[in-house]
Amino acid sequence: MNLAEIQSTFWQCVRTEPGPDEQDVVFSASPTLSARDCMAIYRRMYWYRQVDALFEVFPLTAELLGPEAFTRACSAYIARFPSEAPAIELQGRQFAPFLLEAHFDAAALARVEWAKLEAIVAKPNPRPLGIDDLYNSERRWVRLAPSARLVSTPASVAARFVAVNGAADVMLIVYRDGFVVRTADVSPMTLDAHELLRRGALLAEVCATLASHPLPVANQTVGQWIASQLVEVADAPE
Protein backbone atom coordinates (compact mmCIF):
# COMPACT_ATOMS: atom_id res chain seq x y z
CA MET A 1 0.00 0.00 0.00
CA ASN A 2 1.38 3.42 -0.86
CA LEU A 3 0.96 6.58 1.21
CA ALA A 4 -2.16 7.73 -0.66
CA GLU A 5 -3.83 4.34 -0.19
CA ILE A 6 -2.94 4.30 3.50
CA GLN A 7 -4.45 7.75 3.96
CA SER A 8 -7.58 6.67 2.13
CA THR A 9 -7.91 3.69 4.50
CA PHE A 10 -7.44 6.00 7.49
CA TRP A 11 -10.21 8.24 6.14
CA GLN A 12 -12.59 5.29 5.78
CA CYS A 13 -11.77 4.22 9.34
CA VAL A 14 -12.71 7.56 10.87
CA ARG A 15 -15.78 8.02 8.71
CA THR A 16 -17.32 4.55 9.02
CA GLU A 17 -18.02 2.06 11.76
CA PRO A 18 -16.31 -0.41 12.09
CA GLY A 19 -14.09 0.65 9.19
CA PRO A 20 -12.69 -1.33 6.26
CA ASP A 21 -11.13 -4.78 6.59
CA GLU A 22 -7.80 -3.37 5.34
CA GLN A 23 -7.26 -1.65 8.68
CA ASP A 24 -6.06 -4.92 10.19
CA VAL A 25 -3.09 -5.01 7.82
CA VAL A 26 -2.41 -1.26 7.81
CA PHE A 27 -2.38 -0.40 11.52
CA SER A 28 -0.57 -1.93 14.47
CA ALA A 29 -1.81 -2.66 17.96
CA SER A 30 -0.35 -0.63 20.83
CA PRO A 31 0.90 -2.33 24.02
CA THR A 32 -2.60 -1.97 25.51
CA LEU A 33 -5.05 -1.59 22.60
CA SER A 34 -5.86 -3.50 19.42
CA ALA A 35 -5.36 -1.72 16.11
CA ARG A 36 -9.13 -1.34 15.76
CA ASP A 37 -9.39 0.15 19.25
CA CYS A 38 -6.62 2.60 18.36
CA MET A 39 -8.48 3.70 15.26
CA ALA A 40 -11.70 4.00 17.27
CA ILE A 41 -10.01 6.82 19.23
CA TYR A 42 -9.55 8.78 16.02
CA ARG A 43 -13.09 7.96 14.88
CA ARG A 44 -14.58 9.27 18.13
CA MET A 45 -12.51 12.44 17.93
CA TYR A 46 -13.45 13.01 14.27
CA TRP A 47 -17.18 13.09 15.02
CA TYR A 48 -17.00 14.67 18.48
CA ARG A 49 -14.82 17.59 17.42
CA GLN A 50 -16.96 18.54 14.44
CA VAL A 51 -20.29 18.17 16.21
CA ASP A 52 -18.88 20.27 19.05
CA ALA A 53 -17.83 22.96 16.58
CA LEU A 54 -21.33 23.01 15.06
CA PHE A 55 -22.81 23.46 18.55
CA GLU A 56 -20.55 26.51 18.98
CA VAL A 57 -21.49 28.12 15.68
CA PHE A 58 -25.23 27.32 15.90
CA PRO A 59 -26.13 27.58 19.62
CA LEU A 60 -29.66 28.91 19.06
CA THR A 61 -30.40 26.28 16.43
CA ALA A 62 -29.18 23.61 18.86
CA GLU A 63 -31.42 25.03 21.56
CA LEU A 64 -34.42 25.04 19.21
CA LEU A 65 -33.94 21.42 18.13
CA GLY A 66 -32.73 20.12 21.49
CA PRO A 67 -29.30 18.52 22.00
CA GLU A 68 -30.19 15.02 20.81
CA ALA A 69 -31.94 16.03 17.60
CA PHE A 70 -29.25 18.60 16.90
CA THR A 71 -26.49 16.03 17.38
CA ARG A 72 -28.29 13.63 15.01
CA ALA A 73 -28.64 16.42 12.45
CA CYS A 74 -24.94 17.29 12.81
CA SER A 75 -23.86 13.68 12.34
CA ALA A 76 -26.02 13.32 9.23
CA TYR A 77 -24.64 16.61 7.90
CA ILE A 78 -21.01 15.63 8.47
CA ALA A 79 -21.68 12.24 6.85
CA ARG A 80 -23.08 13.90 3.75
CA PHE A 81 -20.84 16.98 3.64
CA PRO A 82 -17.33 16.21 4.86
CA SER A 83 -15.56 19.43 5.75
CA GLU A 84 -13.85 21.30 2.92
CA ALA A 85 -12.41 24.12 5.06
CA PRO A 86 -9.13 24.08 7.03
CA ALA A 87 -10.79 26.14 9.80
CA ILE A 88 -13.21 23.94 11.71
CA GLU A 89 -15.83 26.61 12.38
CA LEU A 90 -16.26 27.08 8.63
CA GLN A 91 -17.41 23.50 8.10
CA GLY A 92 -21.02 24.60 8.67
CA ARG A 93 -21.29 26.49 5.39
CA GLN A 94 -24.03 24.17 4.04
CA PHE A 95 -25.66 23.36 7.37
CA ALA A 96 -28.65 25.70 7.00
CA PRO A 97 -29.64 24.45 3.52
CA PHE A 98 -29.13 20.90 4.79
CA LEU A 99 -31.49 21.49 7.72
CA LEU A 100 -34.16 22.80 5.35
CA GLU A 101 -34.95 19.22 4.35
CA ALA A 102 -36.39 18.39 7.77
CA HIS A 103 -36.47 21.45 10.03
CA PHE A 104 -37.83 24.62 8.39
CA ASP A 105 -37.57 27.04 11.35
CA ALA A 106 -34.25 25.61 12.49
CA ALA A 107 -32.87 26.11 8.98
CA ALA A 108 -33.93 29.76 9.03
CA LEU A 109 -32.32 30.25 12.43
CA ALA A 110 -29.16 28.52 11.23
CA ARG A 111 -29.02 30.92 8.26
CA VAL A 112 -28.91 33.87 10.68
CA GLU A 113 -26.28 32.18 12.88
CA TRP A 114 -24.14 31.41 9.85
CA ALA A 115 -24.42 35.04 8.74
CA LYS A 116 -23.21 36.05 12.20
CA LEU A 117 -20.16 33.81 11.89
CA GLU A 118 -19.42 35.22 8.44
CA ALA A 119 -19.71 38.73 9.88
CA ILE A 120 -17.23 37.89 12.64
CA VAL A 121 -14.55 36.55 10.30
CA ALA A 122 -15.08 38.92 7.35
CA LYS A 123 -12.33 41.18 6.11
CA PRO A 124 -12.66 44.84 7.09
CA ASN A 125 -14.54 47.23 4.82
CA PRO A 126 -11.68 48.52 2.63
CA ARG A 127 -13.45 51.74 1.64
CA PRO A 128 -16.58 52.66 3.60
CA LEU A 129 -19.16 54.93 2.01
CA GLY A 130 -18.65 58.55 3.09
CA ILE A 131 -20.62 61.76 2.73
CA ASP A 132 -18.36 62.97 -0.07
CA ASP A 133 -19.34 59.97 -2.16
CA LEU A 134 -22.91 61.25 -2.24
CA TYR A 135 -21.73 64.18 -4.37
CA ASN A 136 -20.31 61.79 -6.95
CA SER A 137 -23.08 59.21 -6.88
CA GLU A 138 -23.08 58.82 -10.68
CA ARG A 139 -19.52 57.54 -10.54
CA ARG A 140 -19.52 55.54 -7.30
CA TRP A 141 -20.10 51.80 -7.48
CA VAL A 142 -21.32 50.52 -4.12
CA ARG A 143 -22.14 47.20 -2.51
CA LEU A 144 -22.70 45.77 0.95
CA ALA A 145 -19.64 45.73 3.23
CA PRO A 146 -17.77 42.39 3.37
CA SER A 147 -19.29 41.61 6.77
CA ALA A 148 -22.90 42.42 5.86
CA ARG A 149 -25.44 39.73 4.95
CA LEU A 150 -29.14 39.99 4.11
CA VAL A 151 -31.13 37.07 5.48
CA SER A 152 -34.83 36.53 4.82
CA THR A 153 -36.47 34.81 7.80
CA PRO A 154 -39.95 33.84 8.99
CA ALA A 155 -41.35 36.26 11.55
CA SER A 156 -41.11 33.63 14.29
CA VAL A 157 -37.34 33.40 13.81
CA ALA A 158 -36.80 37.12 13.24
CA ALA A 159 -38.53 37.78 16.57
CA ARG A 160 -35.52 36.30 18.34
CA PHE A 161 -33.41 39.20 17.06
CA VAL A 162 -35.66 42.20 16.39
CA ALA A 163 -39.11 43.52 17.29
CA VAL A 164 -41.59 42.06 14.79
CA ASN A 165 -45.05 43.27 13.81
CA GLY A 166 -47.19 40.81 11.88
CA ALA A 167 -46.58 37.38 10.44
CA ALA A 168 -44.85 38.26 7.17
CA ASP A 169 -41.26 37.24 6.50
CA VAL A 170 -38.66 39.73 7.72
CA MET A 171 -35.46 40.70 5.95
CA LEU A 172 -32.63 40.92 8.48
CA ILE A 173 -29.28 42.51 7.93
CA VAL A 174 -26.41 40.99 9.91
CA TYR A 175 -23.19 43.00 10.04
CA ARG A 176 -20.14 43.79 12.11
CA ASP A 177 -19.93 47.16 13.79
CA GLY A 178 -16.46 47.51 15.29
CA PHE A 179 -15.97 44.15 17.04
CA VAL A 180 -19.68 43.63 17.66
CA VAL A 181 -21.99 41.68 15.34
CA ARG A 182 -25.40 43.33 15.05
CA THR A 183 -28.68 42.14 13.62
CA ALA A 184 -31.30 44.62 12.43
CA ASP A 185 -34.44 44.45 10.33
CA VAL A 186 -34.55 46.05 6.91
CA SER A 187 -37.55 48.32 6.42
CA PRO A 188 -39.74 47.08 3.54
CA MET A 189 -39.42 50.59 2.12
CA THR A 190 -35.66 50.22 1.72
CA LEU A 191 -35.64 46.60 0.60
CA ASP A 192 -35.04 47.47 -3.07
CA ALA A 193 -32.05 49.61 -2.14
CA HIS A 194 -30.55 46.83 -0.03
CA GLU A 195 -31.09 44.28 -2.79
CA LEU A 196 -29.22 46.58 -5.17
CA LEU A 197 -26.40 46.83 -2.64
CA ARG A 198 -26.28 43.06 -2.35
CA ARG A 199 -25.71 42.79 -6.12
CA GLY A 200 -23.60 45.94 -6.45
CA ALA A 201 -24.85 49.08 -8.23
CA LEU A 202 -24.12 52.72 -8.91
CA LEU A 203 -24.81 54.80 -5.83
CA ALA A 204 -27.10 57.00 -7.92
CA GLU A 205 -29.29 53.96 -8.72
CA VAL A 206 -29.47 53.00 -5.08
CA CYS A 207 -30.39 56.53 -4.05
CA ALA A 208 -33.05 56.65 -6.77
CA THR A 209 -34.89 53.74 -5.15
CA LEU A 210 -34.93 55.68 -1.89
CA ALA A 211 -36.13 58.91 -3.53
CA SER A 212 -39.70 57.69 -3.80
CA HIS A 213 -39.92 57.34 -0.01
CA PRO A 214 -40.32 60.06 2.62
CA LEU A 215 -37.13 62.09 3.08
CA PRO A 216 -36.60 61.02 6.73
CA VAL A 217 -36.53 57.36 5.66
CA ALA A 218 -33.95 58.03 2.96
CA ASN A 219 -31.83 60.20 5.24
CA GLN A 220 -31.94 57.73 8.10
CA THR A 221 -31.06 54.83 5.83
CA VAL A 222 -28.06 56.50 4.22
CA GLY A 223 -26.97 57.90 7.58
CA GLN A 224 -27.02 54.39 9.03
CA TRP A 225 -24.99 53.02 6.11
CA ILE A 226 -22.33 55.66 6.69
CA ALA A 227 -22.29 55.49 10.50
CA SER A 228 -22.04 51.68 10.62
CA GLN A 229 -19.80 51.37 7.56
CA LEU A 230 -22.39 49.06 6.05
CA VAL A 231 -21.60 50.00 2.47
CA GLU A 232 -18.37 49.61 0.55
CA VAL A 233 -17.33 51.83 -2.34
CA ALA A 234 -15.70 49.84 -5.09
CA ASP A 235 -14.43 50.32 -8.61
CA ALA A 236 -17.22 50.26 -11.14
CA PRO A 237 -17.10 47.08 -13.24
CA GLU A 238 -15.92 47.50 -16.87
Place this chain on the structure above:
Amino acid sequence: MRFGYGARTSHYSAILNRGPLAPCVEVITENFLERGGRPRAVLERIRQDAEVLIHGVGLSLGSTAPLSEAYLDGLWKLAEDFSPGVVSDHVCFGSVHGFYGHDLWPLPYTEETITHLVERIDQVQTRLRRRFAIENVSSYVSYQSSAMPEWDFVSEIVKRADCDLLLDVNNVYVSAHNHGFSATQYLATVPLDRVTQIHLAGHEQADGYLLDNHGSVVCDDVLDLFWLITSKTPHARVIVEWDENLPAFDQLLDEVRRIESATAKVLTAA
Protein backbone atom coordinates in the same frame (compact mmCIF):
# COMPACT_ATOMS: atom_id res chain seq x y z
CA MET B 1 14.67 31.10 26.39
CA ARG B 2 11.38 33.02 26.35
CA PHE B 3 8.11 31.80 27.84
CA GLY B 4 4.63 32.50 26.50
CA TYR B 5 1.26 30.95 25.81
CA GLY B 6 -1.06 29.90 23.03
CA ALA B 7 -3.76 32.58 22.67
CA ARG B 8 -7.30 31.25 22.32
CA THR B 9 -10.51 33.08 21.45
CA SER B 10 -11.57 33.38 25.08
CA HIS B 11 -8.37 35.34 25.81
CA TYR B 12 -8.95 37.96 23.12
CA SER B 13 -10.73 40.48 25.34
CA ALA B 14 -8.00 40.29 27.99
CA ILE B 15 -5.27 40.70 25.39
CA LEU B 16 -7.01 43.70 23.82
CA ASN B 17 -7.55 45.33 27.21
CA ARG B 18 -4.31 44.44 29.00
CA GLY B 19 -1.83 43.52 26.29
CA PRO B 20 -0.19 40.12 25.74
CA LEU B 21 1.70 40.18 29.10
CA ALA B 22 4.33 37.72 27.82
CA PRO B 23 7.34 38.14 25.53
CA CYS B 24 5.98 35.73 22.93
CA VAL B 25 2.45 34.59 22.06
CA GLU B 26 1.44 31.83 19.71
CA VAL B 27 -1.71 32.11 17.61
CA ILE B 28 -3.47 29.47 15.53
CA THR B 29 -3.05 30.21 11.83
CA GLU B 30 -6.58 29.18 10.83
CA ASN B 31 -8.14 31.68 13.26
CA PHE B 32 -6.46 34.57 11.44
CA LEU B 33 -6.25 33.65 7.75
CA GLU B 34 -7.93 36.34 5.65
CA ARG B 35 -9.79 37.74 8.64
CA GLY B 36 -10.62 41.21 9.85
CA GLY B 37 -12.42 42.43 12.94
CA ARG B 38 -11.40 41.32 16.39
CA PRO B 39 -8.93 38.56 15.39
CA ARG B 40 -6.92 41.05 13.35
CA ALA B 41 -7.01 43.61 16.17
CA VAL B 42 -5.80 40.98 18.64
CA LEU B 43 -2.86 40.11 16.45
CA GLU B 44 -1.97 43.77 16.07
CA ARG B 45 -2.15 44.22 19.84
CA ILE B 46 0.10 41.22 20.46
CA ARG B 47 2.58 42.50 17.91
CA GLN B 48 2.91 45.82 19.76
CA ASP B 49 4.47 44.23 22.85
CA ALA B 50 5.44 40.66 22.00
CA GLU B 51 6.79 38.35 19.37
CA VAL B 52 4.06 36.64 17.35
CA LEU B 53 4.40 32.92 16.65
CA ILE B 54 2.13 31.53 13.95
CA HIS B 55 1.13 27.91 14.39
CA GLY B 56 -1.07 26.00 11.98
CA VAL B 57 -3.28 22.94 12.37
CA GLY B 58 -4.71 22.78 8.86
CA LEU B 59 -1.87 22.81 6.34
CA SER B 60 -2.01 19.00 6.14
CA LEU B 61 1.66 18.79 5.30
CA GLY B 62 1.67 15.01 4.96
CA SER B 63 -1.44 14.65 2.81
CA THR B 64 -0.93 13.28 -0.68
CA ALA B 65 -3.39 15.85 -2.05
CA PRO B 66 -1.77 19.06 -3.34
CA LEU B 67 -1.12 21.79 -0.77
CA SER B 68 -3.84 24.43 -0.84
CA GLU B 69 -2.58 27.44 -2.77
CA ALA B 70 -5.20 29.63 -1.08
CA TYR B 71 -3.96 28.50 2.33
CA LEU B 72 -0.34 29.18 1.42
CA ASP B 73 -1.24 32.60 0.03
CA GLY B 74 -3.05 33.46 3.26
CA LEU B 75 -0.19 32.19 5.39
CA TRP B 76 2.32 34.18 3.36
CA LYS B 77 0.25 37.34 3.79
CA LEU B 78 -0.10 36.75 7.52
CA ALA B 79 3.65 36.23 7.88
CA GLU B 80 4.40 39.33 5.82
CA ASP B 81 2.04 41.44 7.93
CA PHE B 82 3.18 40.25 11.37
CA SER B 83 6.82 39.14 10.98
CA PRO B 84 6.43 36.11 13.24
CA GLY B 85 9.39 34.65 15.07
CA VAL B 86 8.32 31.15 14.06
CA VAL B 87 5.87 29.79 11.48
CA SER B 88 4.97 26.17 12.05
CA ASP B 89 2.61 23.25 11.47
CA HIS B 90 2.57 19.52 12.20
CA VAL B 91 4.22 16.40 10.84
CA CYS B 92 0.89 14.77 10.03
CA PHE B 93 -1.96 14.70 7.56
CA GLY B 94 -5.37 16.14 8.33
CA SER B 95 -7.12 15.95 4.99
CA VAL B 96 -7.87 13.25 2.44
CA HIS B 97 -9.32 13.74 -1.07
CA GLY B 98 -9.60 17.47 -0.24
CA PHE B 99 -11.79 16.85 2.82
CA TYR B 100 -10.60 17.91 6.28
CA GLY B 101 -10.71 15.79 9.42
CA HIS B 102 -9.79 18.66 11.77
CA ASP B 103 -7.33 16.41 13.50
CA LEU B 104 -3.59 15.69 13.40
CA TRP B 105 -3.33 12.17 11.99
CA PRO B 106 0.02 10.39 12.23
CA LEU B 107 1.98 9.23 9.21
CA PRO B 108 3.79 5.95 8.52
CA TYR B 109 7.51 6.33 9.17
CA THR B 110 8.79 5.29 5.76
CA GLU B 111 11.21 6.55 3.14
CA GLU B 112 8.25 7.36 0.88
CA THR B 113 6.74 9.62 3.57
CA ILE B 114 10.05 11.35 4.24
CA THR B 115 10.56 12.11 0.54
CA HIS B 116 7.01 13.39 0.29
CA LEU B 117 7.33 15.63 3.36
CA VAL B 118 10.69 17.04 2.34
CA GLU B 119 9.22 18.12 -1.02
CA ARG B 120 6.23 19.70 0.67
CA ILE B 121 8.30 21.57 3.27
CA ASP B 122 10.50 22.87 0.47
CA GLN B 123 7.38 24.09 -1.29
CA VAL B 124 6.22 25.87 1.88
CA GLN B 125 9.60 27.47 2.65
CA THR B 126 9.96 28.63 -0.95
CA ARG B 127 6.46 30.11 -0.98
CA LEU B 128 6.85 31.83 2.40
CA ARG B 129 10.45 32.88 1.74
CA ARG B 130 11.23 32.05 5.34
CA ARG B 131 12.14 29.06 7.48
CA PHE B 132 9.37 26.79 8.60
CA ALA B 133 9.19 24.64 11.73
CA ILE B 134 7.57 21.23 11.91
CA GLU B 135 6.03 19.84 15.08
CA ASN B 136 5.94 16.22 16.23
CA VAL B 137 2.37 15.07 16.97
CA SER B 138 1.01 12.83 19.69
CA SER B 139 -0.47 9.60 18.36
CA TYR B 140 -2.66 6.68 19.31
CA VAL B 141 -1.93 4.33 16.43
CA SER B 142 1.09 3.19 14.47
CA TYR B 143 1.50 1.61 11.04
CA GLN B 144 2.68 -1.85 10.14
CA SER B 145 4.63 -0.31 7.26
CA SER B 146 6.70 1.97 9.51
CA ALA B 147 10.38 1.17 9.05
CA MET B 148 11.99 3.40 11.67
CA PRO B 149 11.24 4.95 15.05
CA GLU B 150 9.57 8.36 15.18
CA TRP B 151 12.69 10.17 16.38
CA ASP B 152 14.69 9.00 13.34
CA PHE B 153 11.80 9.91 11.06
CA VAL B 154 11.54 13.45 12.44
CA SER B 155 15.32 13.93 12.51
CA GLU B 156 15.69 12.85 8.89
CA ILE B 157 12.97 15.23 7.70
CA VAL B 158 14.50 18.19 9.55
CA LYS B 159 17.93 17.38 8.11
CA ARG B 160 16.87 16.79 4.51
CA ALA B 161 14.31 19.62 4.35
CA ASP B 162 16.64 22.02 6.16
CA CYS B 163 13.79 23.24 8.33
CA ASP B 164 13.34 23.98 12.03
CA LEU B 165 11.76 21.87 14.73
CA LEU B 166 8.93 22.77 17.07
CA LEU B 167 9.44 20.13 19.74
CA ASP B 168 6.29 19.27 21.66
CA VAL B 169 7.54 17.62 24.84
CA ASN B 170 4.06 16.63 25.97
CA ASN B 171 3.47 14.90 22.62
CA VAL B 172 6.72 12.97 23.05
CA TYR B 173 5.59 11.90 26.53
CA VAL B 174 2.07 10.90 25.40
CA SER B 175 3.28 8.96 22.35
CA ALA B 176 6.04 7.27 24.33
CA HIS B 177 3.45 6.05 26.81
CA ASN B 178 0.96 4.98 24.12
CA HIS B 179 3.49 3.11 21.98
CA GLY B 180 5.91 1.96 24.64
CA PHE B 181 9.06 3.73 23.49
CA SER B 182 11.60 5.75 25.45
CA ALA B 183 10.92 9.47 25.65
CA THR B 184 14.49 10.17 26.75
CA GLN B 185 15.87 8.33 23.74
CA TYR B 186 13.59 10.44 21.55
CA LEU B 187 14.92 13.68 23.05
CA ALA B 188 18.51 12.46 22.87
CA THR B 189 18.18 11.77 19.15
CA VAL B 190 16.27 14.68 17.58
CA PRO B 191 18.38 17.65 16.41
CA LEU B 192 18.04 20.06 19.33
CA ASP B 193 20.10 22.70 17.52
CA ARG B 194 17.11 23.07 15.16
CA VAL B 195 14.57 23.60 17.92
CA THR B 196 13.20 27.13 17.63
CA GLN B 197 10.11 26.50 19.71
CA ILE B 198 8.90 24.11 22.40
CA HIS B 199 5.35 23.16 23.36
CA LEU B 200 4.28 22.16 26.85
CA ALA B 201 0.75 21.06 27.73
CA GLY B 202 -1.37 18.83 29.92
CA HIS B 203 -2.84 15.44 29.07
CA GLU B 204 -5.19 12.98 30.75
CA GLN B 205 -5.32 9.27 31.44
CA ALA B 206 -7.98 7.61 29.30
CA ASP B 207 -9.00 3.95 29.11
CA GLY B 208 -5.76 2.25 28.08
CA TYR B 209 -3.96 5.29 26.70
CA LEU B 210 -2.96 8.89 27.39
CA LEU B 211 -5.10 11.52 25.69
CA ASP B 212 -3.34 14.67 24.56
CA ASN B 213 -6.18 17.03 25.45
CA HIS B 214 -4.30 20.17 26.57
CA GLY B 215 -6.76 20.35 29.43
CA SER B 216 -4.70 20.84 32.57
CA VAL B 217 -1.43 22.14 33.99
CA VAL B 218 1.81 20.63 32.73
CA CYS B 219 2.60 17.58 34.84
CA ASP B 220 5.91 16.96 36.61
CA ASP B 221 6.92 14.09 34.30
CA VAL B 222 6.65 16.33 31.25
CA LEU B 223 8.55 19.12 33.00
CA ASP B 224 11.31 16.67 33.92
CA LEU B 225 11.61 15.73 30.23
CA PHE B 226 11.61 19.40 29.25
CA TRP B 227 14.42 20.15 31.70
CA LEU B 228 16.55 17.46 30.05
CA ILE B 229 16.81 19.68 26.97
CA THR B 230 16.58 23.25 28.29
CA SER B 231 20.33 23.82 28.43
CA LYS B 232 20.60 22.70 24.78
CA THR B 233 17.78 24.88 23.47
CA PRO B 234 18.64 28.29 24.95
CA HIS B 235 16.99 30.34 22.20
CA ALA B 236 13.73 28.45 21.98
CA ARG B 237 10.38 30.05 22.68
CA VAL B 238 8.50 27.91 25.18
CA ILE B 239 4.73 27.96 24.73
CA VAL B 240 2.18 26.61 27.18
CA GLU B 241 -0.86 25.27 25.30
CA TRP B 242 -4.25 24.97 26.98
CA ASP B 243 -7.34 24.09 24.94
CA GLU B 244 -9.79 22.07 27.06
CA ASN B 245 -11.17 23.26 30.40
CA LEU B 246 -9.83 26.66 29.41
CA PRO B 247 -8.61 28.66 32.39
CA ALA B 248 -9.03 32.38 32.93
CA PHE B 249 -6.30 34.48 31.35
CA ASP B 250 -4.59 35.10 34.69
CA GLN B 251 -4.48 31.39 35.52
CA LEU B 252 -2.84 30.71 32.19
CA LEU B 253 -0.27 33.43 32.88
CA ASP B 254 0.33 31.92 36.33
CA GLU B 255 1.08 28.56 34.72
CA VAL B 256 3.55 30.19 32.32
CA ARG B 257 5.29 31.98 35.21
CA ARG B 258 5.34 28.83 37.35
CA ILE B 259 7.17 26.92 34.62
CA GLU B 260 9.49 29.81 33.82
CA SER B 261 10.44 30.22 37.46
CA ALA B 262 11.00 26.48 38.00
CA THR B 263 13.07 26.29 34.83
CA ALA B 264 15.28 29.17 35.95
CA LYS B 265 16.00 27.26 39.17
CA VAL B 266 16.85 24.10 37.24
CA LEU B 267 19.19 26.00 34.93
CA THR B 268 20.85 27.76 37.86
CA ALA B 269 21.37 24.49 39.70
CA ALA B 270 22.91 22.95 36.59
